[in-house]
Amino acid sequence: MLKITKTGNHGILLPDLGIGLDYSGPDAHFNFVSHGHADHIPWKVSGKVYATEPTKKFMRLRGKSYPVESLDFGIPIQTTDATVTLYPAGHILGSAMVFVESEEGNLLYTGDYRTPPSPATEGFELPVKPVDYFITEATFSLPVYKWAPHNQLQDQVTGFVKEALEADATPVFLAYNLGKAQELLYLMKDYDHPKQIHGAGYKLCQVYEDSGMSLGDYETYDRESCEGKILICPSSALSNGFASNVRKKKIAYCSGWAAMEARRSQLTVDKLIPLSDHLDFFELIRLCENLQPRKVLITHTPNPNVVQHYLTQRNIDAISLEAYAEAS
Structure with missing residues (x-):
């Protein structure tokens, strides 16, 4: 079981791997920033920080002065205990999903994402390898949210x-x-x-x-x-x-x-x-069906229960990230 800690409203920590995801705090040796919106940019870091080049520029424009190393999509890097690769998230320019491969299991963290992607982004792409833990936002977590083409x-x-x-x-x-x-x-x-x-x-x-x-x-x-x-x-x-x-x-x-x-x-x-930079309810359910992770961890949502109900009906194990973090 991969240990995952939800750190208040700002970021996720994988303590056994020393990896932070949009994480503000002292306990990550490697920090990965998904995109340039203020609620995902770490305000305080202690280890190395990685992001795509556009995200790095947005961080600078928004006043972050700590060093940030640019990463290209699809190019893996090695941390102490994992391999990490960024994939385009389709949310805003430079937005990335973070794929972490380790002996404890593979994890895909979406940050914020949109599929079909915003036309003003680099597109959307999933890893081809199996995903054990899928951390997904569910901002629009009700069936009333269905976007037009x-x-x-x-x-x-x-x-x-x-x-x-x-x-x-x-x-x-x-x-x-x-x-x-x-x-x-x-x-x-x-x-x-x-x-x-x-x-x-x-x-x-x-x-x-x-x-x-x-x-x-x-x-x-x-x-x-x-x-x-x-x-x-x-x-x-x-x-x-x-x-x-x-x-x-x-x-x-x-x-x-x-x-x-x-x-x-x-x-x-x-x-x-209704022009959104997040995916709608139905695309979220469809993506989970296609991805077939071992466990879906739902976050950034007013209420995870509806998404969890629909996924459970499809024999997909799902739980709120907060509940999983407490159990782990």
């Missing part, structure tokens, strides 16, 4: 822009500064209309461009010239004065949570577009 979501995005402009309104997309904002730019890169992105998101776009991921033509947000242009910003920016001088706006909320109609009144928006 990418081409349909792209049509929703460009259709919203067209409707807003025809109504003489400025189209505003509410989206996270890292990942979702760049995916929106990618989906609209052939749409010939000026685009502006929130300043914090604009800085992160350069990592995409440096990696060869063209996002089309765009510029940083400018209050004086933003009216009538396609605008992208996080939800919090609106309450801080983003585009408050624009006389007429139409607002689209882009998130997996947009699958819930209640979000429209909660956020006072005109359009809900």
